[in-house]
Amino acid sequence: MILLYYILVGILFLTICYLTGDLLCDLLSLTYSRTVIGFVGIISVFYVISFPFLYFNGDFTVLFYIFGFVMTVAVLISVCHMYKKHCISTGDYKSKSNSNSNCNNRDGSSKTSNYSVTFLNDIKCRIMNIKGDHIMIIALILIGVQVIALYFFAHYDSDDSYYVARTSTILHSGFINSMEPSSGIERFPMQAQYAMVGYEVFMAWLCRLTGINAAIMFHTVMPGVFLVLHYLAVNDLGRELFGKKKNIFLIIFILYNLLSAYSIDSQGIYAMIRIWQGKSVMICVLIPLLILVFLRLFKDNKPDIKILIVLFGILTSGICLTTIGVYFMPVAYGLLTVVYGINQLIKRYGIMNFFKLCIPVLSFIPFVMIIYLKLRQDNTIEGAVYGLDGFVYPGFYFSINDAGCIWLFFIVAVLYYLICEQGRKRYLFGILPLFTFVTILNPLISKYVAGYITGVPVYWRLFWLLHLNIVLVSFAVDVILKLKKKYIQIAVVIVMFGINGVPVFTPEYFGVAHNYEKNQFDSQYITKCILEDHGDGDTSLFVHEDYSYGVRQYTGRIILVWSRYTADYYIDEDRYAPIEKAYANLYTFRMFNKQVLDTLKDYDTEYLVLYNDTEVDEDVSPFIKKIGGQGEYGVYKLIS
Numbered sequence: 001m002i003l004l005y006y007i008l009v010g011i012l013f014l015t016i017c018y019l020t021g022d023l024l025c026d027l028l029s030l031t032y033s034r035t036v037i038g039f040v041g042i043i044s045v046f047y048v049i050s051f052p053f054l055y056f057n058g059d060f061t062v063l064f065y066i067f068g069f070v071m072t073v074a075v076l077i078s079v080c081h082m083y084k085k086h087c088i089s090t091g092d093y094k095s096k097s098n099s100n101s102n103c104n105n106r107d108g109s110s111k112t113s114n115y116s117v118t119f120l121n122d123i124k125c126r127i128m129n130i131k132g133d134h135i136m137i138i139a140l141i142l143i144g145v146q147v148i149a150l151y152f153f154a155h156y157d158s159d160d161s162y163y164v165a166r167t168s169t170i171l172h173s174g175f176i177n178s179m180e181p182s183s184g185i186e187r188f189p190m191q192a193q194y195a196m197v198g199y200e201v202f203m204a205w206l207c208r209l210t211g212i213n214a215a216i217m218f219h220t221v222m223p224g225v226f227l228v229l230h231y232l233a234v235n236d237l238g239r240e241l242f243g244k245k246k247n248i249f250l251i252i253f254i255l256y257n258l259l260s261a262y263s264i265d266s267q268g269i270y271a272m273i274r275i276w277q278g279k280s281v282m283i284c285v286l287i288p289l290l291i292l293v294f295l296r297l298f299k300d301n302k303p304d305i306k307i308l309i310v311l312f313g314i315l316t317s318g319i320c321l322t323t324i325g326v327y328f329m330p331v332a333y334g335l336l337t338v339v340y341g342i343n344q345l346i347k348r349y350g351i352m353n354f355f356k357l358c359i360p361v362l363s364f365i366p367f368v369m370i371i372y373l374k375l376r377q378d379n380t381i382e383g384a385v386y387g388l389d390g391f392v393y394p395g396f397y398f399s400i401n402d403a404g405c406i407w408l409f410f411i412v413a414v415l416y417y418l419i420c421e422q423g424r425k426r427y428l429f430g431i432l433p434l435f436t437f438v439t440i441l442n443p444l445i446s447k448y449v450a451g452y453i454t455g456v457p458v459y460w461r462l463f464w465l466l467h468l469n470i471v472l473v474s475f476a477v478d479v480i481l482k483l484k485k486k487y488i489q490i491a492v493v494i495v496m497f498g499i500n501g502v503p504v505f506t507p508e509y510f511g512v513a514h515n516y517e518k519n520q521f522d523s524q525y526i527t528k529c530i531l532e533d534h535g536d537g538d539t540s541l542f543v544h545e546d547y548s549y550g551v552r553q554y555t556g557r558i559i560l561v562w563s564r565y566t567a568d569y570y571i572d573e574d575r576y577a578p579i580e581k582a583y584a585n586l587y588t589f590r591m592f593n594k595q596v597l598d599t600l601k602d603y604d605t606e607y608l609v610l611y612n613d614t615e616v617d618e619d620v621s622p623f624i625k626k627i628g629g630q631g632e633y634g635v636y637k638l639i640s
Helices: 001-029 032-057 060-089 096-106 119-128 135-150 160-174 199-210 215-258 268-271 278-300 305-321 325-346 353-357 359-377 382-383 393-400 402-417 424-438 446-453 457-464 468-482 486-498 521-534 573-587 594-602
Strands: 539-542 558-560 606-613 625-628 633-639
Touching: 001 032, 001 060, 001 278, 032 060, 032 096, 032 199, 032 305, 060 160, 060 199, 060 305, 060 393, 096 393, 119 573, 135 393, 160 199, 160 215, 160 382, 199 278, 215 268, 215 278, 215 468, 268 278, 268 468, 278 305, 278 325, 278 424, 278 457, 305 325, 305 359, 325 353, 325 359, 325 424, 325 446, 353 539, 382 633, 393 424, 402 424, 424 457, 424 468, 446 457, 457 468, 468 486, 468 606, 521 539, 521 558, 521 606, 521 633, 539 573, 573 594, 573 606, 594 633
Parallel strands: 539 558, 539 606
Antiparallel strands: 606 633, 625 633
16 A cells, blocks of 8 residues: 555656646746646746755745645646636537547647647547557557656665655654765765755655655655656657657667667766666756757747747756756757857858847856855865866767767767758757767866866766767658658667667666665664664664665664765764774674774664674673664664
């Protein structure tokens, strides 16, 4: 029954996104996916409201009630708006022709008023359109299988020890950025580069609203939600590119995702194994939507105020979702805008439309500048320059990471769009990748881009700007549509994605989930042992890194004396050295002596985990009490 509750929460979230998006689409006369637009609207509004709380480490409870009030009003207005549309359209349902026109409107082929599109009619029309469409039925089955897999299987990612832990810390402490989340030690500050990200705060809002544990919200509830949003955005993109053949685009995109493990850093694998992380939502939902907006701009040449509002929402959502959004979204938007401006000049439309597209950037700059000032406080920008002499152009990384054929097909696709296509596909799938390579991915300036914009360790993420997944799938569909024989069409797909494609759903990436938190079994066991023994209040734990990742994700009550990032926060080397030595003695040399015990007590440690083969001195044994254990380790309480 508890799993049913988690599923219902996900469905309710998507419903709220739909209702909010329905209101926004009607107000702005938009023909995008209502659910995706609603999600963007909710996230962007949340970020605007939460921004001062993020900067000043505000009270989470105040933010919870302020945004709760805003969402309540928004949902009530959306429901009233939907009811009004229902009342207006009830007379239309008496006419079979009118009903059909409504369905055509949802497919984008009719200009019938949006007020004829109600929630029930929308569902009815979608079902009518699916009947007899075998490709769409197969696509929906594949999506359903992926969603179910994300509920029952787990992918363990050490990065979540920071992201999910931040949400747990906010829920426990009641403040936004009160401490370093992966350890929970109050004297350690929150990293400035993550301090202005609103995604984990939004997830904390959802957790408090629903009463769901942070790890469960991230790993069980939201993956299915974000995957649905991803495919809704992809479906919209396919409709814009291929009209009635959009289902071919959708199903090949699904196949690309399922076979995208050719590189651990591909966009497809982020959609499959890390979809709950903010950066994954950015590249899987916002980027397809951004490409879609520009596809329509190339066709209509009408960047009016309504489109500018949508673009501002996309940009704002990007920096809310992930710390890399502060540079990734402006760079992505800038590249698209420049290519659009080139198109305007070549076709002699003038340059005014280009300047109009600069307006969202002007409204976006205050956020970026404040974030930049916050980063300067932590010396993040200057620190990124260190070590650039050994910097290797990341393009070689992709080439040697079992992705050679994929990149070969990508080059062929880009050349195809440059030479054989005209119009917007040529600009977005041919000129845009080429322009990206010449500018932001130019190896001659990559040192400076990595040093002053992205940071060296994550520079490779700029390769997502090539939109390799969208270009490849679009190219495959274009080739298929030009071929008449089905077996040749199938052969094209097999060659493009089968040769270099590697399945994602393998034991290497997924395992059967032992709990709804999708935490490693040992981390969960250790955490529950300590909480049951300690009772109320906070406590502290000394544990091996392998077992530490899930502790802070599950609860904010346990402080980790040593964690993955501890060394980054001990400014005084003399203060960190004893901890480092104690860690080596316990978990490398497997020795527990009086010196280690004194160090643990000096750092206010109350619990620790020892391997069973650890050599424990006789004068230490009276000061520890075993409270649990299994396999190769035991959980102990330090007795004062």
